[in-house]
Amino acid sequence: MKELPKAYEPKHYEDEIYKRWEESGFFNPDNLSGEPYAIMMPPPNVTGVLHLGHALENSLMDSMARFQRMRGKKVLLLPGTDHAAVATQAKVERLLVEQGIKNPRQELGREELLRRIREFSEQSKSTILSQIKKMGTSADWSRLAYTFDEPRNRAVNGVFVRMYNDGLIYRGTRMVNWSIGAHSVLSDDELLWEERQEPFYYIRCGEFVIGTVRPETKCADSPLVVHGDGEYLRLRFTNKEGQEDHLIVSKNLFDKKEQFQVITNHLESQSNFQVTETFTGKELEGRAFEYDTYAAKRKFYVIADEVIDMEKGAGAMTISSCHSADDYDLAKRRGLNETFIQKIDFDGKMTDVAGPCIGMTIVDARRKAVEIMKEMGLIVGEDTKYVHRLPICYRSNTVVEPMVSKQWFVNVDKEIPGRGKTLKQLMREAVTTGHNGDKNKTVRITPDRFEKGYLRWVDNLYDWCISRQIWWGHQIPVWYKGEEVYVGIEPPKDEEKWERDPDTLDTWFSSGMWTFSTLGWPEGGDFKTFHPTGWMQMGYEILFLWMSRMILFSTYVIDGIPFRDVYIHGMLRDEMGKKFSKSAGNSVDPLDVIEEFGTDALRFSLISGISPGNDARFYDEKVEGARNLVNKIWNISRFILTQFDPDGLTLETDHTSQEYTLADQWILMRLNQIIIEVTDDLENFRFSAAGEKLRDFTWSELADWYLEISKIESASPADKSFKSGILMYILEILLKLWHPFMPFVTEAIYQQRMRNSGILLMVQPWPSSVLHAGLRTDKPASEVLSEFSLLQSIVTGIRTIRNEYGIEPKKEFSIIIQTEKYQVLIDQYASIIKNLAKVSSLTITGTPDQPKQSATFVPGEGVTVFVELSDVIDVAKERERLEKEIQNLTAYVSSLEKKLANKQFVAQAPASVVATERAKYEEATAKLSALEQQRAPFSHF
């Protein structure tokens, strides 16, 4: 075997290996056989760059894909990107503005702007895709999809038309969320809520006092609304000018001294408010008066309605039907048609009802309106500590305004013709009873606690607003000619006479079909083979945005579920637990990490120490640890491949049971257990647990013990040749087990092992849990394991004493092991003990004599070890050491004694538990008495 470098250098292998995998064709399931198994890559934004979240997702999905592929499945990991409608258009528009194009939509027009966005995203697409390749993702690039390409457009239009014909899609005027930054409507689920402190103004309106954080909208409000059962007070006071004045406020506000103080202070009219009249809201209803707003003189009248919350503000409000969801509902309900006055336009500018504020932005208008109202004496109070939450556009990061507009919606509550169910019910069924009550068509969510949240979300769902006033996206397949409406996949015949709806569809409308639109639906082929997909993973933040829509479309369109399993992962945070973000300056570029530590190290550090649905921290030390592990695997392999003969005996054919040493049997049994456990963990998505078990086996058992022992047990050429067979066997399995986690290093080693013969590890069969037929032993596994563990205890016990007495490592000493039961065993493996513990002479005796000047320990029942220390023995120290051990053991024994003396325990606990406890007790007692015997001589000192 040729020389291998001392340390694994990822850079020398990764790109080359990836190329080989790609060229092999095994990323493409057409070249694989077996049961189909598909994983759809959650498509990253086409304009995005790889971040840690992608890195985590790629690690997870690729580990799963590789595991399933090795298990003999026909695995399709389908890659793709998302056109991310609003986000992308907003991003490109921002860039264009920076380049001096003030209003890109106006200046460039639809076609040209689309061309620019397309150009930008095509360029960007290759970046993210090549970055995904760096992660080692074993995706089938020949099936690369894009949410905004032709096949996906056909699917989107087809589904839209079908839903329209089923009456599930309708057009209506509604209060919607308007993002001024994105210049588009958003669905409820696209809002982020941000807490802000903004002044809350008490404004007079005639004698009435209303409260608001939006004084700029108080230019054209009417009527004034009070609660019918609310109590209101008319207060008399002396104003700044020293004149008598009146205000009507809710009793609630007046009684809340701290709140009312805001008004008192403002009017500089301390404590001389006198209640002159009291009314209920009903009594006030119908009053009419004229009053000046900051913009114009207006007529007001009073109505009473239960929408008013007496606990809030002043217990009275005026209506802004076009700019508040509650007001809109109220106005609709009460038929207050004259209140639909638009004060803010879709660019976020004040309209011509705003008087002095016409054309101003909301922020400017607010400042100006307050200024004017202050001069007019309309502002009677200002609560500067008011905190409320504002909806923010998740894409453009600007405040979202409630606005009234005509939009397209998906009706989630309408019964689907011929199905007897609503979309809501379909979404519910898929995770509860199974689609159409079929248990085999159930989406299983891991961890299952997210199921509750999902169901609650489904139950509270309102119609989904799917139209967007942007150009970058699937244009709605609807044409208008006067009052006529045409909806179809193909344009109407005399197309030029029709006008197409300029709006596009919500990006989630297309990504919701991702599991089947990517498979050529409705044409078939791949769709038939791979749907429903096997596994999907995503962060909990897009559970509602994406998962729910995939379930909606799958169940409605293709009458099935989109995937059998969905694994929800948490978010990655920095060392301090903060979110990664560019603005916080803590972002980590996965490519930098790969450059420094290698892809395998990055992948393993992302996957270990995490649990589904919970956030995890990511920091350098974690990657360093993973890098060290990668290197350890490299060196284990280097040792085996360079020190032993790869072409010698094989375990499969040349080994017979008698030749196996205890260590051989032990490591093979442990390996067998690890195969079973790791397979089970991966089948149940316990990536972290699987990784930890493998790490522990690889490092603490294989490297630290078995490889060390194999050096000792390979003294003769025959023994060495025998060992080679075992080591090659273990190495091959080890590489396979590690492959899903660390595809590059394992493949690199495998290529060395196979002498670059072109055989790829990535398609080798996953190790089976059955012990190799070559290993036959009369001993049960438990006996092998416990015997080996005794040897380990003897070795570590000696090392401990050596350390405690500060004996130089080079100094060899003699030990005596007193045992009846294990004489043969210890004698047989004396050389291991001597080598690993650096012991020059080892005597085994059956007689319980204690040599003088020695330290003692009991590694297990029936064995006592004496370490001869002659001149270095420190009697006091030795006595103390033994004393401490005995104390520990005594406490342990007595706790077991108590347990076993408990009749209820013996009677009620399962027999196996009682037996285990009894065995523990017996062993501990035996150890204890052995130790006490050793202490006796010391007690004289």
Place this chain on the structure above:
RNA sequence: GCAUACGUAGCUCAGUUGGUUAGAGCGCAUGAUUCACAUUCAUGAGGUCCCUGGUUCGAAUCCAGGCGUGUGCACCA
């Protein structure tokens, strides 16, 4: 307000249906270096499993209450 998750060693976290003298990695301490690996090895110190009560023969684990932290939803004149 409602919901949900979390609270275990100095730090980051495991601990799968109740049965361990409660674990790992990192960090720390002591010592080792030609012989696969200092990206290494050996050894060690370090825990009121947030608190209180309950269920049970038995609780880090189940239940109730409390405290603390995070997140989602709701409210949003």
